[in-house]
Every structure is written in structure tokens, then in C-alpha cells.
Amino acid sequence: MTNRFDNKVVVVTGGTSGIGLATAKAFSAEGASVFITGRRQEALDEAVKTIGGRVTAIRGDMSRLADVDRLYDTVQQKHGQIDVVFANAGGGEFAPLGAITEEHYERTFDTNVKGVLFTAQKALPLLKDGGSVVLTSSTTSISGTPGFSVYSASKAAVRNFARNWILDLKDRHIRVNAVSPGVTETAGLNELFGGGDQAQGTKDYLAGLIPAGRIGQPDEIARAVLFLASDEASFVNGIELFVDGGQVQI
Known part of the structure; x- marks a missing residue:
């Protein structure tokens, strides 16, 4: 494990489970001070134990602007700036x-x-010049799924935020990229697929459509997010990085 984010301040929304939790844990392991959000206090408390290191949990719903304000007020009480925002809640x-x-x-x-x-916009006063914003889109941004049109449209919008915000923020040298996971093993996915044997059957079917032969793991998405947020990706800007085992490339 490297210390790419030593003394960095990182905000991860939706950080209590799945991809958000795995990514917050990875940032913390690499030295960052991490702020996570979630809607349920019990889940936040458990996430803090899981993540370890310097982590602060803020209960909030990022669709409510007052909760977004409270998030950044909490960050500002401890730090003068933010290095990375991972707008993941969804x-x-x-x-x-x-x-x-x-x-x-x-x-x-x-x-x-x-x-x-508003997670991104309200971060701007604290986000340092040269900082990084990573957005969670989805393979559904370019791939149709029966019965999933509203979600897919929302993720296409997120992907297009990255395209446009790199122009709005170019004078501050803030990079904005989107990570688009494919089918990933999370509690949210199991719930979406109906749980139990029904969910497993759906996952097995989808795994057969993926060239890699399996569905993804949250840690694999986390590694992609950390790359996009790091100095290793200093010339990567405005992209959609698919982490999907090749599913949308065929």
C-alpha cells in the first residue's frame, strides 16, 4: 500500500456500503483524512469502524442542500481545504x-x-486548485436496460457533468472524471435484484455476459477511483472510465 493521499482531505458521499465504503477505506489506508456521508446513523457508525484511520461520518441526504451544507461546514471546522471529492451517493x-x-x-x-x-458545486470554495472530482456514473449511461430508463438517464447526466465541468474549472486546474462500474457485488445490487436466490440467479446470468466471466467487486472500483483522484492521473480529465470486465465493449 502506498501513501498517495497522505495528508490529503477526501470527501466520499454514500460511504457506508458498497463502492463508497470500499473507496473510503482505500483512501484512508493511503493516508487520507476521509469524510463520509450516509443516511442512517447505524450504518455510519459501522462504516467508521470498518474504514479505520482518520475518518469522520456526517449523517445526511445529498439530495437535500441543507445536508450538503452541513457536510462542508463539518469539513471546514477541521481543514482549510479539500483535495478530492468522490460524489458517489446514488x-x-x-x-x-x-x-x-x-x-x-x-x-x-x-x-x-x-x-x-450540488455535492460538487458546494465543494468549490474548499476544493483546492489542482484538486480532483470523481463522479459515479454507470455502464447504463451508454447501455440500455429493460425497466431502468430513469436510472440510466440520470447516470448519463452525471457522465455529461464531467464533460462540461472540466471547461468550467479549467482555470483552477481541477480535474473531473467519471467512473462507470458494471455489475458489482454490493448489498444494493442484491436488493435491486430481489435478494436471495433470485438475486444470485440474476448475477449468474449477467456474469455470463461479461467477457471477464464474473461480476465486479467494490475494491476493484475503488482502485479505479483512487487512480483517477491521484497525481498518477494528472493528464486524465473528463473521461468515463468503465470498470465492468469488458461488458459494454462488446
């Missing part, structure tokens, strides 16, 4: 065209688009 559920409700649309876009937008 979620989705199936609803085919014909069954999409206004509530479904608003919940998905508030979490995945509004939340990411």
Missing part, C-alpha cells in the same frame, strides 16, 4: 415505461443528479 430501482411515476422520477433524479451537482 441509487435506483426498476420501473418500465408505462409504470414510471413522478415520485420515481423525482427520487432518482434528486439523488443521482441534483445530489451530485
Whole structure:
């Protein structure tokens, strides 16, 4: 393990489980002071134990601007600047065209688009020049999935934030990139697929469609995020990095 993020300040939204938790843990292991968010205090407390090191948990829903403000107020009480923002909080559920409700649309876009937008924008006063923003998109940004159009559209919007924000932030030399995981072993995925044997059957089926022959692990996505956030990616800007075992390339 290197110390690429020694004395760096990193914000990870949605850091209590899955990809967010794995990434927060990886940042901490490489020396960062990590701030995570989550909606449930019990999950936050458990995540702090799992992550270890210098980690601070802030309860909040990133689709609510007051909660985003509280996040950055907490950071500012301890640090003068932020080096990395990983705008990861998000979620989705199936609803085919014909069954999409206004509530479904608003919940998905508030979490995945509004939340990411204001997580990044409200970080700007603290985000150092030359810092890094990484956004969580999805392979669904370019690949169709039955019953998943609202989620997919929200992730396409996130991917396009990266394209545009690199122009808005170029004078500050802040890099913005998107990581797009494929099917990844998380509690959220199991819940989405109905849990138990049903979820396992769906995962087995999807694994057969992936050239790598399996679904991904959160640690594999975390390593990609750390690369994008690090100085090793100093000339990488505005990209969508697929971490999907090759699924969307065929």
C-alpha cells in the first residue's frame, strides 16, 4: 500500500456500503483524512469502524442542500481545504415505461443528479486548485436496460457533468472524471435484484455476459477511483472510465 493521499482531505458521499465504503477505506489506508456521508446513523457508525484511520461520518441526504451544507461546514471546522471529492451517493430501482411515476422520477433524479451537482458545486470554495472530482456514473449511461430508463438517464447526466465541468474549472486546474462500474457485488445490487436466490440467479446470468466471466467487486472500483483522484492521473480529465470486465465493449 502506498501513501498517495497522505495528508490529503477526501470527501466520499454514500460511504457506508458498497463502492463508497470500499473507496473510503482505500483512501484512508493511503493516508487520507476521509469524510463520509450516509443516511442512517447505524450504518455510519459501522462504516467508521470498518474504514479505520482518520475518518469522520456526517449523517445526511445529498439530495437535500441543507445536508450538503452541513457536510462542508463539518469539513471546514477541521481543514482549510479539500483535495478530492468522490460524489458517489446514488441509487435506483426498476420501473418500465408505462409504470414510471413522478415520485420515481423525482427520487432518482434528486439523488443521482441534483445530489451530485450540488455535492460538487458546494465543494468549490474548499476544493483546492489542482484538486480532483470523481463522479459515479454507470455502464447504463451508454447501455440500455429493460425497466431502468430513469436510472440510466440520470447516470448519463452525471457522465455529461464531467464533460462540461472540466471547461468550467479549467482555470483552477481541477480535474473531473467519471467512473462507470458494471455489475458489482454490493448489498444494493442484491436488493435491486430481489435478494436471495433470485438475486444470485440474476448475477449468474449477467456474469455470463461479461467477457471477464464474473461480476465486479467494490475494491476493484475503488482502485479505479483512487487512480483517477491521484497525481498518477494528472493528464486524465473528463473521461468515463468503465470498470465492468469488458461488458459494454462488446
